[in-house]
Amino acid sequence: xxxxxxxxxxxxxxxxxxxxxxxxxxxxxxxxxxxxxxxxxxxxxxxxxxxxxxxxxxxxxxxxxxxxxxxxxxxxxxxxxxxxxxxxxx
Amino acid sequence: xxxxxxxxxxxxxxxxxxxxxxxxxxxxxxxxxxxxxxxxxxxxxxxxxxxxxxxxxxxxxxxxxxxxxxxxxxxxxxxxxxxxxxxxxxxxxxxxxxxxxxxxxxxxxxxxxxxxxxxxxxxxxxxxxxxxxxxxxxxxxxxxxxxxxxxxxxxxxxxxxxxxxxxxxxxxxxxxxxxxxxxxxxxxxxxxxxxxxxxxxxxxxxxxxxxxxxxxxxxxxxxxxxxxxxxxxxxxxxxxxxxxxxxxxxxxxxxxxxxxxxxxxxxxxxxxxxxxxxxxxxxxxxxxxxxxxxxxxxxxxxxxxxxxxxxxxxxxxxxxxxxxxxxxxxxxxxxxxxxxxxxxxxxxxxxxxxxx
Numbered sequence: 027x028x029x030x031x032x033x034x035x036x037x038x039x040x041x042x043x044x045x046x047x048x049x050x051x052x053x054x055x056x057x058x059x060x061x062x063x064x065x066x067x068x069x070x071x072x073x074x075x076x077x078x079x080x081x082x083x084x085x086x087x088x089x090x091x092x093x094x095x096x097x098x099x100x101x102x103x104x105x106x107x108x109x110x111x112x113x114x115x116x
Numbered sequence: 117x118x119x120x121x122x123x124x125x126x127x128x129x130x131x132x133x134x135x136x137x138x139x140x141x142x143x144x145x146x147x148x149x150x151x152x153x154x155x156x157x158x159x160x161x162x163x164x165x166x167x168x169x170x171x172x173x174x175x176x177x178x179x180x181x182x183x184x185x186x187x188x189x190x191x192x193x194x195x196x197x198x199x200x201x202x203x204x205x206x207x208x209x210x211x212x213x214x215x216x217x218x219x220x221x222x223x224x225x226x227x228x229x230x231x232x233x234x235x236x237x238x239x240x241x242x243x244x245x246x247x248x249x250x251x252x253x254x255x256x257x258x259x260x261x262x263x264x265x266x267x268x269x270x271x272x273x274x275x276x277x278x279x280x281x282x283x284x285x286x287x288x289x290x291x292x293x294x295x296x297x298x299x300x301x302x303x304x305x306x307x308x309x310x311x312x313x314x315x316x317x318x319x320x321x322x323x324x325x326x327x328x329x330x331x332x333x334x335x336x337x338x339x340x341x342x343x344x345x346x347x348x349x350x351x352x353x354x355x356x357x358x359x360x361x362x363x364x365x366x367x368x369x370x371x372x373x374x375x376x377x378x379x380x381x382x383x384x385x386x387x388x389x390x391x392x393x394x395x396x397x398x399x400x401x402x403x404x405x406x407x408x409x410x411x412x413x414x415x416x417x418x419x420x421x422x423x424x425x426x427x428x429x430x431x432x433x434x435x436x437x438x439x440x441x442x443x444x445x446x447x448x449x450x451x452x453x454x455x456x457x458x459x460x461x462x463x464x465x466x467x468x469x470x471x472x
Contacts, residue, residue, distance in 0.1 A: 067404035068444060069411045069430070090427065097434060101443050114434075 256287035277354035307343035414448035
């Protein structure tokens with residue numbers, strides 16, 4: 027899948043990018059609820075269900091929300107003193 | 117596990133059956149009452165969380181529908197529980213009629229009516245705890261106090277709760293009782309452990325000399341003890357333990373009284389734990405909202421200072437956070453406080469080396 031934007035402003039991300047989210051979330055020891063809360067704290071704006079669907083099935087999110095999820099995970103890795111970081115798409 | 121009489125001897129088969137029936141009935145009633153109250157509290161909390169999520173705009177109709185469906189399922193489950201309870205009560209009335217016809221007059225301090233009155237007072241006290249939103253520590257302290265009053269034989273009362281998968285002393289009315297608890301928990305044997313394993317009341321006429329556990333205890337251990345499990349929803353349980361005065365034995369209705377008390381105490385402890393968890397969730401939301409505000413303010417400052425659009429301002433925060441290995445929220449706080457991004461530590465070091 028290539029990066030593209032549909033008329034509703036939803037932004038597709040490469041398959042490898044969304045597929046990396048759930049394993050990373052598990053390594054980061056976060057529940058979906060906790061990840062959503064961190065995403066909201068960083069200024070993100072989507073439902074828990076939409077975030078979950080993106081992480082588990084690659085359902086597109088509007089705007090640049092994928093990178094905000096990545097940021098939430100990377101900040102968690104920072105807390106855990108892990109050197110792991112996920113790449114941003116933008 | 118086989119029930120024992122107050123001296124630790126196995127009960128006669130008929131008494132055993134009656135005790136078991138009473139215990140099962142009391143437990144079922146308590147579970148029903150617990151489920152009703154928990155559901156009412158959960159409904160209230162769910163509404164509060166939904167309102168919060170809607171206010172923030174992070175909830176949608178699909179999730180609302182899912183919640184309504186769950187609430188409807190709870191109503192159906194409640195009706196089924198009520199029907200089962202009616203059947204149990206009919207059976208209980210028949211048993212009680214047969215028993216009254218056959219039973220000898222009770223001893224004064226062992227009167228079922230007195231027990232019933234004490235049970236009602238206990239429930240009233242525990243419901244007051246639930247309604248006033250007492251903390252977990254206050255809830256445990258009150259249960260210890262109530263149990264001390266409920267058993268005329270009680271010298272001390274303790275509560276152990278499962279914390280991170282391990283039974284841990286949580287409340288006690290006497291230091292020596294805490295030590296007796298700690299010995300059992302450390303050696304993984306004794307009435308506390310058996311009460312959890314069996315999920316029912318365990319009584320010993322003399323803890324130190326009871327060959328079921330072979331516990332080497334000091335003189336404080338030479339007393340009767342009763343342990344009853346606290347069943348907190350699906351979570352790992354706790355145990356309420358009553359240590360008798362030296363030389364006293366637990367009365368005939370101790371198992372029933374302990375079962376009633378443990379059901380009511382389980383309700384109060386379960387709700388206190390859920391309240392703790394709910395409060396933690398609300399606190400987490402408050403922190404998330406505060407962080408959002410801070411990041412929003414920082415973006416506004418950077419947009420104004422550097423003539424950036426909102427996405428560019430956020431990108432600047434994010435790339436700076438990556439470069440400095442700092443959280444975006446901490447950067448935002450710095451921007452809001454100092455009206456600028458922090459210097460990179462390496463540039464600060466460079467300046468330090470320039471100025472010996």
